[in-house]
Amino acid sequence: MNLILQFLFNGLATGALYAIVALGFGLIYNTTKIFHIAHGAVYTIAAYLLFSAFILLKLPLYLSILIALFGTAFFGILIEIFVYKPFYKKNAPPVTSFISSLGLYIILQNLIALIYGNQVQVLTTQPEKTFQLGSIIVSRIQWLEITTFLIISILFYLIISFTRFGKSLKALSDNPLLAEVVGIDIDSSRLKIFAIGSLLAGLGAILSALDTGIEPTMGLPIVMIAIVAVIIGGSSVFEGALVGGILLGILQALSIWQLSARWQNTVVFIALIIFLLFKPEGILGVRRRLEEIKI
Amino acid sequence: MSNIVLKIDSIEKSFGGLKAVRELSLFVNKGEILGMIGPNGSGKTTIFNIISGFLKPDRGKIFLNGTDITKLSPHIRADLGIGRLFQDVRILKKLTAIENVLLAQKNHSIEGPLASFFKINRIKNEKKKLTEEALKWLEFVGLKDKRDTIAENLSFGQQKLLALATILFSDPEIILLDEPLSGLDPQMKNKVLDLILELKDLGKTIIVIEHLLDFVFDMSDRVILLNNGKKVYDGSPKELRKNHLLMEVFTGNHAE
Amino acid sequence: MNYIFHILTMINIYLILSLSLNILVGYSGLLSICHAAFYGIGAYISAILMTKLGINFFFALPIAIMGSMVLSLLVSIPSVRLKGDYFILTTFAFQIIVFDVLYNWVSLTKGPYGISGIPSPSFLGYLITGPVKYFFFSLIISILCFVFINIVLKAPFGQVLKAIREDETLAHALGKNVTKFKIQAFAVASALAAISGVLFAHYVTYIDPTSFTLDESIFLLSIVLIGGCGNIKGPIFGTFLLVIIPEILRFLGIPDTIAPNIRQIIYGLLLVIFMYFRPQGIAGEYKFE
Numbered sequence: 001m002n003l004i005l006q007f008l009f010n011g012l013a014t015g016a017l018y019a020i021v022a023l024g025f026g027l028i029y030n031t032t033k034i035f036h037i038a039h040g041a042v043y044t045i046a047a048y049l050l051f052s053a054f055i056l057l058k059l060p061l062y063l064s065i066l067i068a069l070f071g072t073a074f075f076g077i078l079i080e081i082f083v084y085k086p087f088y089k090k091n092a093p094p095v096t097s098f099i100s101s102l103g104l105y106i107i108l109q110n111l112i113a114l115i116y117g118n119q120v121q122v123l124t125t126q127p128e129k130t131f132q133l134g135s136i137i138v139s140r141i142q143w144l145e146i147t148t149f150l151i152i153s154i155l156f157y158l159i160i161s162f163t164r165f166g167k168s169l170k171a172l173s174d175n176p177l178l179a180e181v182v183g184i185d186i187d188s189s190r191l192k193i194f195a196i197g198s199l200l201a202g203l204g205a206i207l208s209a210l211d212t213g214i215e216p217t218m219g220l221p222i223v224m225i226a227i228v229a230v231i232i233g234g235s236s237v238f239e240g241a242l243v244g245g246i247l248l249g250i251l252q253a254l255s256i257w258q259l260s261a262r263w264q265n266t267v268v269f270i271a272l273i274i275f276l277l278f279k280p281e282g283i284l285g286v287r288r289r290l291e292e293i294k295i
Numbered sequence: 296m297s298n299i300v301l302k303i304d305s306i307e308k309s310f311g312g313l314k315a316v317r318e319l320s321l322f323v324n325k326g327e328i329l330g331m332i333g334p335n336g337s338g339k340t341t342i343f344n345i346i347s348g349f350l351k352p353d354r355g356k357i358f359l360n361g362t363d364i365t366k367l368s369p370h371i372r373a374d375l376g377i378g379r380l381f382q383d384v385r386i387l388k389k390l391t392a393i394e395n396v397l398l399a400q401k402n403h404s405i406e407g408p409l410a411s412f413f414k415i416n417r418i419k420n421e422k423k424k425l426t427e428e429a430l431k432w433l434e435f436v437g438l439k440d441k442r443d444t445i446a447e448n449l450s451f452g453q454q455k456l457l458a459l460a461t462i463l464f465s466d467p468e469i470i471l472l473d474e475p476l477s478g479l480d481p482q483m484k485n486k487v488l489d490l491i492l493e494l495k496d497l498g499k500t501i502i503v504i505e506h507l508l509d510f511v512f513d514m515s516d517r518v519i520l521l522n523n524g525k526k527v528y529d530g531s532p533k534e535l536r537k538n539h540l541l542m543e544v545f546t547g548n549h550a551e
Numbered sequence: 552m553n554y555i556f557h558i559l560t561m562i563n564i565y566l567i568l569s570l571s572l573n574i575l576v577g578y579s580g581l582l583s584i585c586h587a588a589f590y591g592i593g594a595y596i597s598a599i600l601m602t603k604l605g606i607n608f609f610f611a612l613p614i615a616i617m618g619s620m621v622l623s624l625l626v627s628i629p630s631v632r633l634k635g636d637y638f639i640l641t642t643f644a645f646q647i648i649v650f651d652v653l654y655n656w657v658s659l660t661k662g663p664y665g666i667s668g669i670p671s672p673s674f675l676g677y678l679i680t681g682p683v684k685y686f687f688f689s690l691i692i693s694i695l696c697f698v699f700i701n702i703v704l705k706a707p708f709g710q711v712l713k714a715i716r717e718d719e720t721l722a723h724a725l726g727k728n729v730t731k732f733k734i735q736a737f738a739v740a741s742a743l744a745a746i747s748g749v750l751f752a753h754y755v756t757y758i759d760p761t762s763f764t765l766d767e768s769i770f771l772l773s774i775v776l777i778g779g780c781g782n783i784k785g786p787i788f789g790t791f792l793l794v795i796i797p798e799i800l801r802f803l804g805i806p807d808t809i810a811p812n813i814r815q816i817i818y819g820l821l822l823v824i825f826m827y828f829r830p831q832g833i834a835g836e837y838k839f840e
Contacts, residue, residue, distance in 0.1 A: 096839060102769065
């Protein structure tokens with residue numbers, strides 16, 4: 001009994017991480033319809049910024065985290081300005097943006113590998129502090145992951161429901177043309193969206209870096225899971241990413257418990273296929289009539 | 296009863312909260328041209344989509360020559376004889392005119408991936424027969440000399456004619472023309488009108504959606520007037536001309 | 552000299568891969584990111600049959616082809632009715648799952664240890680081994696595949712695929728069972744990819760899952776997008792270009808530790824540049840609408 005509780009808790013903590021990164025991806029996807037695979041590269045960049053500041057420059061941890069966060073948001077904005085916006089202005093078909101995003105991811109991952117090396121690096125060699133919560137062992141990082149997730153969720157809910165910016169996000173995701181007509185500045189909104197989305201990726205990356213270290217390929221598995229989380233949770237609503245992330249974390253933990261860690265990714269993707277076959281709108285999503293998509 | 300090609304029985308269709316088609320029933324006789332008119336948003340194209348299978352009705356049934364086609368997919372309905380012309384002219388831009396027409400051929404056994412290896416003779420024979428037939432229809436619409444022109448190099452009007460030739464080539468039981476005259480210059484409009492009347496002489500069964508009322512009244516044997524997804528008139532065009540209903544529906548009067 | 556034959560052999564293998572991917576991407580408009588999975592399936596089926604069961608190459612080949620075709624149903628059936636992004640995602644999922652199976656089902660595939668000692672094909676007692684002989688062998692096979700693909704695409708089947716690519720709704724309205732055609736396209740493409748896999752396995756005589764990763768699928772997609780698709784010369788161009796690039800890097804004396812990264816950066820750059828400036832690729836016909 002204790003063992004499964006521990007697994008479930010681990011899954012919750014990992015899921016919290018997934019949810020944060022997925023929220024960033026979902027935010028961008030819902031509002032700009034861009035399949036931002038390079039979100040994975042942004043994630044990796046954040047981790048390496050943290051590494052550079054904290055380990056290489058030996059700056060204090062809090063400062064390093066801040067630098068990483070702002071640097072990441074900045075990178076996200078750069079990507080929008082220099083990659084996606086030109087495609088947008090050109091009215092390019094969405095699939096070309098998707099492929100460029102893929103190309104961009106490849107470029108960035110390999111640049112990082114060139115600069116920092118392909119090996120795994122850790123940020124701290126001290127063993128992780130843990131404490132006991134009932135019968136479960138909780139590590140400090142897991143605690144951070146869950147609390148960050150809760151704070152982000154609440155913040156997000158408040159922003160979406162009560163601020164003007166939040167309403168403009170909803171407008172953009174429902175009907176971008178109409179949003180433009182009612183006066184929402186698409187260009188500046190996109191910048192903000194990429195900044196926030198990238199910030200969220202950065203947050204996740206920092207947590208992960210402090211937990212298990214960094215390597216150039218760390219971004220791809222995460223962004224893959226983020227995408228699945230967004231779809232399973234419901235890709236037409238923002239909260240879907242949060243629900244999907246937590247669920248996938250738990251699903252992976254259960255699969256580790258029952259099968260083995262080797263099949264984690266397979267389980268995630270089989271879940272994706274099942275959803276795409278039977279409930280493509282996701283758990284929270286609204287079923288858009290397939291027929292309307294055909295004509 | 297055996298004269299009815301298409302029968303629609305009490306179909307309904309809603310999109311979210313919007314009722315696009317309400318309790319609609321109609322039928323089309325063989326060799327008849329049925330005109331379907333009504334203001335924008337009255338459900339005309341939706342009905343075409345339902346007949347051709349691109350939308351499933353919430354309720355009701357559709358019969359083609361007595362067969363219940365309500366649950367069949369669009370491509371099966373096309374094979375059974377529903378010939379659909381789209382409002383936005385749909386042709387394959389990168390193919391030549393004759394290649395476009397030939398695509399409508401119904402012998403699907405020559406379309407398998409390995410057909411070239413096992414059915415090469417059948418394909419050769421078919422090709423000859425089909426090409427002759429295709430040319431016949433290109434000639435009917437007046438595009439015979441454009442047979443090898445790439446479709447995107449044809450004028451808009453010619454593309455419409457090409458789409459028509461393609462549908463005719465598939466020998467449909469019923470032809471659904473969605474605003475065949477829109478976007479055409481007066482000369483072309485008359486040409487298309489003449490072609491439709493010629494098709495009637497050939498005994499073809501047609502439903503036409505059009506906004507240009509004069510043309511519709513000229514070509515149709517019978518006319519259906521739609522308003523807000525409901526059929527409000529079904530009868531002779533001459534009578535409708537005199538009817539106040541026409542005026543009310545089009546000026547947005549809430550007379551029904 | 553042997554080295555040049557080696558490169559040419561690899562070009563032959565990749566030609567079959569790119570021409571078959573072209574059937575999906577360039578002719579049917581299906582952006583598949585799981586082609587390496589079928590490459591791997593073909594390689595592994597043949598390798599396993601020959602090393603574990605001692606089956607002759609010329610029997611293993613057709614079995615690998617059939618196996619690949621049957622497995623293609625696992626991805627084509629769920630995915631072909633989905634629109635754009637979701638379709639790509641499903642092929643993505645299939646690629647990951649196949650790799651995981653190759654890597655983790657150790658009793659069948661030997662997992663990360665790979666399968667070694669894959670015998671070279673022998674024809675009537677004549678052993679086809681070494682870069683020179685294998686080059687001619689792979690050349691014959693790739694020419695046969697090329698001719699096959701050409702015939703299939705020029706036939707009514709290819710025309711219908713092009714129609715589906717341009718306007719799926721119209722294809723439906725013309726009586727074409729679009730779903731069936733897409734599934735058939737997948738089957739043909741996967742069968743050909745399996746042939747490449749078999750050629751590869753018996754050439755290098757040792758295979759492991761790392762040759763059949765997502766990266767490889769992306770590489771194949773890059774060939775088809777940068778070289779161009781929708782016609783025959785695009786993929787051919789793309790194959791030559793992208794296979795030669797790492798050789799040029801080696802020629803320029805770039806150390807092997809960083810060469811793979813540089814290679815990837817070049818591919819990534821080419822992808823972005825082409826998508827922006829020339830989405831139909833160098834010599835292709837299809838541009839994505």
